[in-house]
Amino acid sequence: MRKVALRLAYDGTDFVGSQWQPNGRSVQGVVEIAWERLTQEQRRVIFAGRTDAGVHAQGQVAHVETDTRHDTATIQRALNALLPPDVAVVQVDEVAADFHARFSARWRRYRYLIDTALVPLPLLRHTVLHLPQPLDQPAMQAALDVLPGQHDFAAFASGHPHEGPTVRECYRAVCETVTSYDRPLLAVELVANGFLRHMVRTIVGTLVLVGQQRMSCAAFAQVLASGDRQQAGPTAPAHGLILLDVGYAADDVW
Amino acid sequence: MRKVALRLAYDGTDFVGSQWQPNGRSVQGVVEIAWERLTQEQRRVIFAGRTDAGVHAQGQVAHVETDTRHDTATIQRALNALLPPDVAVVQVDEVAADFHARFSARWRRYRYLIDTALVPLPLLRHTVLHLPQPLDQPAMQAALDVLPGQHDFAAFASGHPHEGPTVRECYRAVCETVTSYDRPLLAVELVANGFLRHMVRTIVGTLVLVGQQRMSCAAFAQVLASGDRQQAGPTAPAHGLILLDVGYAADDVW
Secondary structure (H helix, E strand, O other): OEEEEEEEEEOHHHOOEOOOOOOOOOHHHHHHHHHHHHHOOOOOOEEOOOOEOOOEEEEEEEEEEEOOOOOHHHHHHHHHHHOOOOEEEEEEEEEOOOOOOOOOOOEEEEEEEEEOOOOOOHHHOOOOEEOOOOOOHHHHHHHHOOOOEEEEOHHHOOOOOOOOOOEEEEEEEEEEEEEEOOEEEEEEEEEEOOOOOOHHHHHHHHHHHHHOOOOOHHHHHHHHHHOOHHHOOOOOOHHHEEEEEEEOOHHHOO | OEEEEEEEEEOHHHOOEOOOOOOOOOHHHHHHHHHHHHHOOOOOOEEOOOOEOOOEEEEEEEEEEEOOOOOHHHHHHHHHHHOOOOEEEEEEEEEOOOOOOOOOOOEEEEEEEEEOOOOOOHHHOOOOEEOOOOOOHHHHHHHHOOOOEEEEOHHHOOOOOOOOOOEEEEEEEEEEEEEEOOEEEEEEEEEEOOOOOOHHHHHHHHHHHHHOOOOOHHHHHHHHHHOOHHHOOOOOOHHHEEEEEEEOOHHHOO
16 A cells, blocks of 8 residues: 655635535545546545635645555546646645654744735735735734744634643744735745644734734734634635645655 | 716626627626616626637626616616626726727726636636646737737637727737646637737637647738638637736827
8 A cells, every 4th residue: 555645736716615515616536536447446634634614725735645656747647637626736746654644744944924905906806815004014023023932822713622632733824915916915934844724814914903902912912822712813714825835754755 | 867877797698798699698697687686777787708509798888868866886786786796897887978998998908817827726627728738928928029019919819800900019929837736737818909809818728739839920910910710729718817907098098
């Protein structure tokens, strides 16, 4: 039995999310269908992280156990020919038997984009949150500065209790300006060893309150310290979010 | 009677083109419908340039004659509320009676994007041509260097004869690398006082032959000099193209 890892990019707009669901078109579902058509194997394709409906990916990682004899280049080419145009396999590698897309991952990197201009650009409407209000970027960066390190992120998790430990280690939390179609966008980039459900979107939703000067940086730090979801701001919409990358130990190939 | 100029951005994917057509959804059509709903006026909205189905715009310009008393800020806000999400009015200005979106325009700026990576990124599939072959960028730039100046561009026009003069003045022709989703893309940018039908796409289709080393720079120059469409390469697909901007004299406001 071989184990193969896939790096996936997708446009999340027309998916119910990354994870298989009984009703609706999921990324996992279409990849598993393509896998079966290629190999005649009905296999679970295990994803590094769950992305919600509308959330995009540039470097999602998944693994699958297989008996196929196809080499990795053939697997990549064939899957891309079988997959719909909103999912692509950008890399395929043979990995060790103990590699696990989710449990072996050391870090995930997400980016959230916000456009504060008065009028949204149509070409950005599926990938950028339009919020036509000035945001105080230095204040947002100051608030983000409390995130690096190990914390209980329960305040920024979705409302579901009993979902296990809520301590995560954040490695990077940066708010910067990027440009798309000559338009300056606010990009919030977060890197952590793991993320709770809705964590990036709730951090961004709370951070926007700081940017609007409706919450102080000290209050943002208190939200984190409180561990109380009620203290945090709203969950930002899904479509501004993209999973950029998932990192592994050097000896895991990726 | 007032005259108002609109700067429009649109995602060309779901349009039959900018220009009104008896069948199909055009940008002009949806703008005219929004205009009528706002003002109860049935008016032609005159565009600076025609873009084909699938071609996008960041700064298309149009004008309309009107008796409405709404101020420009109200017109912009109301049109954006009435327009579908794939068209936006990014600027509205009162212009002089002799302003004409098409005839007053001094220059147009277009950009064409090409991704030469093996696997296309799903998020770029509607805005970037995927051509998984290495392209010789310095050779492409050398070929483009023959374009600036005044030339008969008949060789790069669509097959229709009798469409009037084919001499245009090119102000800029550059091939550079831009980055989107961490992926390097080849961007061909052309500025000219005007463009013939399919001219940018035919220049790009011919330029790709140079990039693939199937045509020399000298041969590219000979294609231009020949004035013969048969000598040029294929018309590149529409979806890689965007109309970035249209320029006017300083006293025309824009």
